[in-house]
Each structure stands twice: as structure tokens, then as C-alpha cells.
Amino acid sequence: MTTPVNPAQVNRAGLGRADYRGQPSTLCQGCGHNSIANQVVNVAYELGIVPENIMKFSGIGCSSKSPAYFLNRSFGFNGLHGRMASLATGALFADTSVHALGVSGDGDTASIGMGGFKHLIRRNAPMTYIVENNGVYGLTKGQFSATAEVGLNLKHQGTNQYMPVDICMEALAASATFVARSFAGDPKQLKELLKAALSHNGIAVLDVISPCVTFNNQENAFHSYSWSKDHSAPLHEISFIPKLAEIRLEEEFEEGTVKEVTMHDGSVILIKKLEKEYDPTSRANAFQMIEEATANNWLVTGLIYINSEKPTLTDLYHLPETALNRLGESDLRPARTTLERINALMF
Amino acid sequence: MADQVVNDFSVTIATVNGSGSQTANVTLLRALFKMGIPVSGKNLFPSNIQGLPTWYTIRLSKNGHLARRDEHEIVVALNPASFGRDLAAVLPGGAFFYADDIQQSVERTDIAVYPMPVKALARAADVSANLRDYIANMVYVGVLAQMLGIDLGAIQQALDFHFKGKEAPVKSNLGVVQAARDWAAENLKKSDPYMCEPMNATDGYIMSDGNTAAALGAIYGGVQFAAWYPITPASSLAESLNVYLPQLRKTANDKQTYAVLQAEDELSAIGMAVGAGWAGLRAMTSTSGPGVSLMTEYAGLAYQAEVPIVVWDVQRTGPSTGLPTRTAQGDLTQVYFLGHGDSQQVMLLPASVQECFEFGWRAFDLAERLQAPVFVMSDLDLGMNQWMTRPFEYPGQPMDRGKVLWEKDLEELNGVWARYKDLDGDGIPYRTVAGNRHPAAAYFTRGTGHDEHAQYSEDPATWEANLARMKKKYGTARTLVPKPVIDTLQGAEIGILSFGSNDPAVEEARILLNQAGGPQSDYLRLRALPCTQEVSEFIKSHARVYIVENNRDGQLRQILSAAIPDQAPRLRSACHADGLPLTAEWVRDAILAQEED
Numbered sequence A: 001m002t003t004p005v006n007p008a009q010v011n012r013a014g015l016g017r018a019d020y021r022g023q024p025s026t027l028c029q030g031c032g033h034n035s036i037a038n039q040v041v042n043v044a045y046e047l048g049i050v051p052e053n054i055m056k057f058s059g060i061g062c063s064s065k066s067p068a069y070f071l072n073r074s075f076g077f078n079g080l081h082g083r084m085a086s087l088a089t090g091a092l093f094a095d096t097s098v099h100a101l102g103v104s105g106d107g108d109t110a111s112i113g114m115g116g117f118k119h120l121i122r123r124n125a126p127m128t129y130i131v132e133n134n135g136v137y138g139l140t141k142g143q144f145s146a147t148a149e150v151g152l153n154l155k156h157q158g159t160n161q162y163m164p165v166d167i168c169m170e171a172l173a174a175s176a177t178f179v180a181r182s183f184a185g186d187p188k189q190l191k192e193l194l195k196a197a198l199s200h201n202g203i204a205v206l207d208v209i210s211p212c213v214t215f216n217n218q219e220n221a222f223h224s225y226s227w228s229k230d231h232s233a234p235l236h237e238i239s240f241i242p243k244l245a246e247i248r249l250e251e252e253f254e255e256g257t258v259k260e261v262t263m264h265d266g267s268v269i270l271i272k273k274l275e276k277e278y279d280p281t282s283r284a285n286a287f288q289m290i291e292e293a294t295a296n297n298w299l300v301t302g303l304i305y306i307n308s309e310k311p312t313l314t315d316l317y318h319l320p321e322t323a324l325n326r327l328g329e330s331d332l333r334p335a336r337t338t339l340e341r342i343n344a345l346m347f
Numbered sequence B: 001m002a003d004q005v006v007n008d009f010s011v012t013i014a015t016v017n018g019s020g021s022q023t024a025n026v027t028l029l030r031a032l033f034k035m036g037i038p039v040s041g042k043n044l045f046p047s048n049i050q051g052l053p054t055w056y057t058i059r060l061s062k063n064g065h066l067a068r069r070d071e072h073e074i075v076v077a078l079n080p081a082s083f084g085r086d087l088a089a090v091l092p093g094g095a096f097f098y099a100d101d102i103q104q105s106v107e108r109t110d111i112a113v114y115p116m117p118v119k120a121l122a123r124a125a126d127v128s129a130n131l132r133d134y135i136a137n138m139v140y141v142g143v144l145a146q147m148l149g150i151d152l153g154a155i156q157q158a159l160d161f162h163f164k165g166k167e168a169p170v171k172s173n174l175g176v177v178q179a180a181r182d183w184a185a186e187n188l189k190k191s192d193p194y195m196c197e198p199m200n201a202t203d204g205y206i207m208s209d210g211n212t213a214a215a216l217g218a219i220y221g222g223v224q225f226a227a228w229y230p231i232t233p234a235s236s237l238a239e240s241l242n243v244y245l246p247q248l249r250k251t252a253n254d255k256q257t258y259a260v261l262q263a264e265d266e267l268s269a270i271g272m273a274v275g276a277g278w279a280g281l282r283a284m285t286s287t288s289g290p291g292v293s294l295m296t297e298y299a300g301l302a303y304q305a306e307v308p309i310v311v312w313d314v315q316r317t318g319p320s321t322g323l324p325t326r327t328a329q330g331d332l333t334q335v336y337f338l339g340h341g342d343s344q345q346v347m348l349l350p351a352s353v354q355e356c357f358e359f360g361w362r363a364f365d366l367a368e369r370l371q372a373p374v375f376v377m378s379d380l381d382l383g384m385n386q387w388m389t390r391p392f393e394y395p396g397q398p399m400d401r402g403k404v405l406w407e408k409d410l411e412e413l414n415g416v417w418a419r420y421k422d423l424d425g426d427g428i429p430y431r432t433v434a435g436n437r438h439p440a441a442a443y444f445t446r447g448t449g450h451d452e453h454a455q456y457s458e459d460p461a462t463w464e465a466n467l468a469r470m471k472k473k474y475g476t477a478r479t480l481v482p483k484p485v486i487d488t489l490q491g492a493e494i495g496i497l498s499f500g501s502n503d504p505a506v507e508e509a510r511i512l513l514n515q516a517g518g519p520q521s522d523y524l525r526l527r528a529l530p531c532t533q534e535v536s537e538f539i540k541s542h543a544r545v546y547i548v549e550n551n552r553d554g555q556l557r558q559i560l561s562a563a564i565p566d567q568a569p570r571l572r573s574a575c576h577a578d579g580l581p582l583t584a585e586w587v588r589d590a591i592l593a594q595e596e597d
Helices: A032-047 A062-069 A084-091 A106-110 A114-122 A167-173 A187-199 A225-231 A283-296 A336-345 B021-034 B080-089 B118-124 B129-135 B137-149 B152-162 B167-187 B210-220 B235-248 B266-278 B289-305 B332-336 B353-370 B380-384 B407-412 B460-480 B500-515 B533-540 B555-563 B565-570 B584-596
Strands: A054-058 A075-078 A099-105 A127-133 A178-183 A203-209 A232-234 A236-241 A258-262 A268-273 A299-306 B008-016 B039-044 B053-061 B072-077 B090-099 B112-116 B206-209 B225-228 B259-262 B283-287 B309-315 B346-348 B373-379 B386-389 B444-446 B485-487 B494-499 B521-526 B545-549 B571-575
Touching (some): A032 A127, A062 A075, A062 A099, A062 A127, A084 A114, A106 A114, A114 A127, A114 A167, A114 A203, A114 B266, A167 A283, A225 A232, A283 A299, B021 B053, B021 B152, B053 B080, B072 B080, B072 B137, B112 B137, B118 B137, B129 B137, B137 B167, B206 B380, B210 B309, B210 B353, B210 B373, B210 B380, B225 B235, B289 B332, B289 B373, B309 B353, B309 B380, B332 B346, B332 B555, B346 B353, B353 B373, B353 B460, B494 B533, B494 B555, B494 B584, B500 B521, B533 B565, B555 B565, B565 B571
Parallel strands (some): A232 A299, B090 B112, B225 B259, B494 B521
Antiparallel strands (some): B008 B053, B039 B053, B206 B386, B485 B521
16 A cells, blocks of 8 residues: 655655565664665665566575565565576566566575576576675574685684685676675665666676674674774765756766766766776776785775676567566467468478 | 288387488378378487487377387388397398398398398488488388388378478488389388288378477467476477467567576576466476476475466486486376475376377466466377377367456455455465556565465464465365366276376277276276366276376376375276386286286
């Protein structure tokens, strides 16, 4: 039901913030995932997205519970562990005007779901794919995930010996068209990146370091609040300008300090240089930057790579204007006369 | 020479896999079919692309029996590696044709022996050197045409069909057939009794394979989404979708009303189908036993979350990789219980190519009506071999899209509805699908415990009530699935219950039983699980019911014993699995042996 709202407090879709809410969270207090869920609510409200135009997907794990905590008015499917990618892929064909928003975790994506994750990306499925990355299996009580750093000590697990999977590196290698990294403790940047991801026409992978306060928040742990804050190195200052906004860019920013990336729908990402120049439209730059960050133990955040030109999975199919799931028998069952021809075609 | 045997014998052709003999074999099969002679063809091929022995058996049966036979009256030997056993396989009084370049002795005097100058005739053919080995297979087609009396016009029709009317390959192949026929007329003297004569017993039939039929059936059933992963013997089902969908399912402005996607594995293939089915598309996947194993978790989720999907299981011989190019009916118990916890799946059991077409569309109606997975259990024999079959019949009823609420329905309900509530008493709730813009349309789908409003719940009573409703829904399925086909005879003493591709063997075995002085039998051909009322009535009305199936453990008997426990003592197993389709003789003997006990 549409909640009655004060006209002053509605967005351009005519909806109030309450229309974007989800169920109360059942995750731990202080869990990074909760701040991400809040940012999804904020972003969808601020962008004036009609919740019915979103469908939510997830796998299994703490992260995968979170789609229940935002956008009650969006369809959602909490699927199988590591299998969100395929679930979303099939659903994307039903009505291409509905945007897919997936939330997965580091276990769900980088271990059990790695195959599906890579293939979803290589097909450029039009979908926002958030990885709530905390380096640990929370729901099964604190085992190592594949993104845990070498040397991480966990209470009942000992010390991790294996190299971590870098979600952004994997996404890039699989030919992702939008790769970003952020930190649940940096709501401002996360919000802008989320806005850009939701406007991207294609797969948008958003790796968000999202500390697990219960099992992996030790001071020196890579996925903890304190380490992430101390080692966080933003690539740039980022702002997202939706297509409809009428902002004179030149007036707000000094010339030469800002790079504009125009998105498929006409929205613009403004990237303000910080210490170093970084061009997120170069895939080679992206690989090199991640290599350097890893070598130097930095948590580099920001828009790592974007390519707005590639056709998406559903673009590759010549689908009708009408959503496939609204086609009826007359569209779907060939005429009787065609079967006579088919029978004649058999020997 | 013995009296002529006309249109009632088997020809087995022994070749090397990958040598191109399949074109020649299917040409012979089709030519005989065009002559009006009932025929069946069984391709016994290895799991290999090139080099291992392959056999193709064509059975001609003037009485219309299409089951595989173990006996070979005529053998054509082109493979040195299997030459000895091919020679030994010829029935006494039969005929042995062989390539004369094979340097092995032929020491049988109880059969007719015909050498064929395969290499010499192929060399003389007017084709490029790289095609010579392939076209060499046409030599035996020509020799058999002469020696058995196969009509050259029928062979030409078969070649026209095979090469889709392309003049050059038809001409060069037919040239070799003619040359070989002429050579045989001049050089071979007929000394065996086997002959072909035209009949009109194939009027009103077409020839096709079950996988093509399944794909076409799905297309007429309005399939909108198919995801698949390559696996023998199911691959050609999805490949047929790719062949026929563009021909049959484009809109006036050339848009496609479907999407087919080759997935990265079977986990994803079914996952995509579940996503599409959930979002309101007629969605399917096709696979075989090993793929079904990988699909298990999603099948359980689809059962629990109540998502319609259609899964074709074209069965092959397991366990494990097993005999991947051989047939079996060994996935019954696996699929019947597929999923962990208490799950029950709906299964359709097609017995003919025509029925593959019918279940191709019907499966979608059932899946959407029941909001559940529907498994169609074909097998390699049905799916990959060419069969004469009745023409495909246009669906006799409108599509049943099930209980789906759209915007206007929700407006009428003032937005008040509950995803998992049993309003109609049939256990089937109402659903909405993504893309429905009504503000009350959305719900959160999950495999976890949920209440009628799709809200997360661990409440024991809620959990149990939901499971009970799904059981009730399965009861509703019992009233919707295709009923069995029952054939009764006066004075029948026993019942035979079978399904799927066993049908021709069972039909013939009933006659053979009589000829052997065995009991008269009634026959129930099961077409679906859960079984309908008719099945228990059939079992109840017979003191003994033989369940004939192509697996080791009598899986259907296990299922029926559990489903109808009070009738279980009447059930006897006649099961057997060696990778080959059952023969009528085996069915007869299996029943006779138990009747004598």
C-alpha cells in the first residue's frame, strides 16, 4: 500500500521514504550490512525509483538476508547459496524494464558462487551486484571466507594460509562493465557509487567492505572498521548527477579538477581528482591500480572501472516491446497451420 | 534356399564411430519407411567422437513391432575391429555383407556371405578425396538395395531429406548407391531368404526423434525461456529449440518471444529456469541424470517456493558417468523424491515421439497450474533414435497459465491477498510475478520457512501447515496429470504395468506370451506420477502385476509399493538394465520365469 505522506516529503515518484523501507533487520547491531541496506533505501528514495521497478535477489548468508530489510514493495527472491547469479539471469528476461538488484556476500560470491558470478559478469547481465564483504562466514559462526587475508586469525579457525580472492579483480578479469569498491563506514561515497551502479546499463559490481562486528572486527583485521578506516584511500571524490537534475557543472567545479563520465541513461558521474589522476575508463589502469593497492596494503575505494557502451545480456536478444511475461497465448502458441508444415517437414 | 522372408527381419550395420555411417543408416531406415514398411532404428554408439565400434540396427516388421531385437538376420560388417563378433552374430540362415578390404577369414557355411568392394567403388565416385571415406558408406546402401529389394526412389527421397534438397550431395551419394547396386546385380547371387516389399503400413505416420518432438511440443506450449548445459543424450533437445524457435516464434516485426541460453553448468541452467519461472515465464531446462543430480538443490527450492518450471530428463545409463551413450530408466526414484526434506515431484512419462510432443506443451500447463516443477522423463532410446510416429497433434486445449494475479486483479481485491494461502481448497495458492506494478503485488520469495504472507517464520505449526498444504497440492496434481492408457483382454490372468520407451516391447511381449502358452495379460501404461486412481484400481483387479522397467532395482515398483502399500504384495518386478532398450523376448521370458515359480 502506498503510505499517505505529506506532499512536502515526497520524491519525484510521489513516494515517501516509508515506501522504500524493508522489514526490521535481524542482523547484529553495528553490522556493516545494515548501513548498506539503509543506503539502498536512501538512494532509491533520492533517485525517485519506483520500488516496483526493482527486483531484489540474494543467495544465502547474512548478506543475503538483507534484501528483506529494504524496498518492501519490490519483488525479492532469496535463493540458494552461491546461486543468485543464475536466478537473476533467468528473471531478467521476464520484464526488461525491471532493474535487478542483488546482494551477496564474500562466501556466497567468492567461494560457492564464483562460477555463476563470473558468468553473470561475462554476459553483462543488467544488474547491480553488491558484495557485502566481511572476510568471514557470519551465519555459520565465524569461518574463513575466500576474501580473508593471509595471516588472519579467527577464534576457532586458527590462521588463514591462503591467498584472498579480490572481488574487483575477479570482476575485471571477467569483463565487468562497472566495478567499484566502497566501505560500509563511508556512507557518503557508498551512496554516490550505489546511485551510479543503479543507473548503469549492464553488470555493476560493487564490492563493499562491510565489517562483521561479531566474528571479524579485530583491530588489525583487513575487514574491520578500524583497519578499513585507517587504510582507506579513496581514488577520487565522486558525485552522481541523475539525468533529470539540472545542474550547471561548470559553475560548481573548478575547471580541470573534475572528470565527467556520462552514463547510458544520460546521468553523469562527476569524478573529482584527489592526490593522483585516475581514469576509470581504462581497464589496464584498473588492473594496475588494484595490483598497487594490494602490494601497499591500501583499501582503495571508488569507481574502479566503467564502460557504458557494451550491450547487455538482454540487449543481445531481440525481445518485443511488451514484457515477455505479459505475452498471452496468441503470442506464444504458433498457429495450427504451422504444425501441418512442421509435420510435413518431418520425414 | 528357404522360403522368402518378407519385411520381417533385422539388419545390423557395424561401422566405426565418426566414419559418417549414420547418414547411410538413416537413409536406409527412411527408405524402408517410405516403402510403407514399419521400421525402427536403434543407434548403438560409443562415448567417443571417432574410432570406436558402432552398430545400427534396423528392424523391419510387417506386423508393426518396433521394439529392439537381439537377433540379427543380416549383418553388414565394415569395422575390422568388431569383424569376428559381427560375423558370429548372424543368425543361421542369415546373410553377412562385408567390406572386401577387411583381411579376415569368413568361416561360416550356415549363412550367405557377400563381399562388397567398398573402397574400389568409393574411389570411382565423383567426389573430392576428403569426402571419399564418408561416401563409401553409400556402397552398402546400394548393395543392400539390390540384394533386399529396397526401392531406389525411396532412397533418393531419403537423401533429399537428409541433404535438405541440396542437389550436389544428393547426386554424388545417389551415384555411389547406383554404382554399388549395379555392381551387386552383376556380381552377387542371392542366396538368403530376406526381402523387402512395399506395403502401406506407414501411411499416416511421420518419422522423428523424441528430442525434436519435445522441443516442438515446448514451442507449441509457449516456452519463453530455456537454459541448458550440454549433455548426452539431452543436448539435441535444446539444439532443436534453437532450430525451430526462430521459425515459429517471431512476432510480425521480427522480435523473438523467447530466449534460449546455454548456461555454465546445470546448477545455473535450472537456476535460470527457476528465475524465469518465478518471474512469470514458461521456463524449462533439459538434461540427463548427472545434470539432474546437480539440479537437485534448485528443484527442492522450486518445490518449496512453488515456482513453475519444466525439466526434461533424457535418461541414460548410470550411476555416475555410467554408459553415457546408452539408454535406461534409472532416474525414477531420484526424481520422484528430488530435493531434501519432504519433497514430492510431478513426473510425466512419455512413451512415443508423439507423446514427447504432447508432454512438451502439457508440462507447462501443469507446472503453471500447480506452481511446481514438472519433470518429463524421456530416455536416450526415445530421445535420440528415429521413430515412426503419429503426426504431432495441435494442443487440444487453451493454455492454462494458472493462478496469477495482475494489476487489475489486485485492484479488485483492494490489494488484499496472501501468496501462500489456500483459498480454493486445492492446495494451490495465488501468485504475482515481477513486473506487476501494483503496490501490493510484491512479496519476498524464499526457501526458508514462511507463513501465508510469505513472511519468514520458524513457527512449528506454520511450517507444518504449509507442508501439509503442499501435500494437498500434490493430491490435486493426481487429478490433473495424464491418466494411464489401459488395454484389457478377455480372460486376462495377469497385469503388466510399464511406461515410456518400453511400450513397443511390452505390446509385443503380450503376444509372445500367448504364443508361448503363457498367460493372457492386461496392460497399463503409466503416463505420470503421482499415479491416478486408475492405477490402484488396475493393480487391485489383478492377482499379479508385473512392473516392466529398464533399471536394475525395479524403481517404479519401489515407488508404487510406497504409494499404494496395501497393493504392494501384488507387484512383481520385471526389471533389467544393460544399456539397451528392452526386447519383447526378454519381457516375455522375465514374466514366464516368474509365472512358473
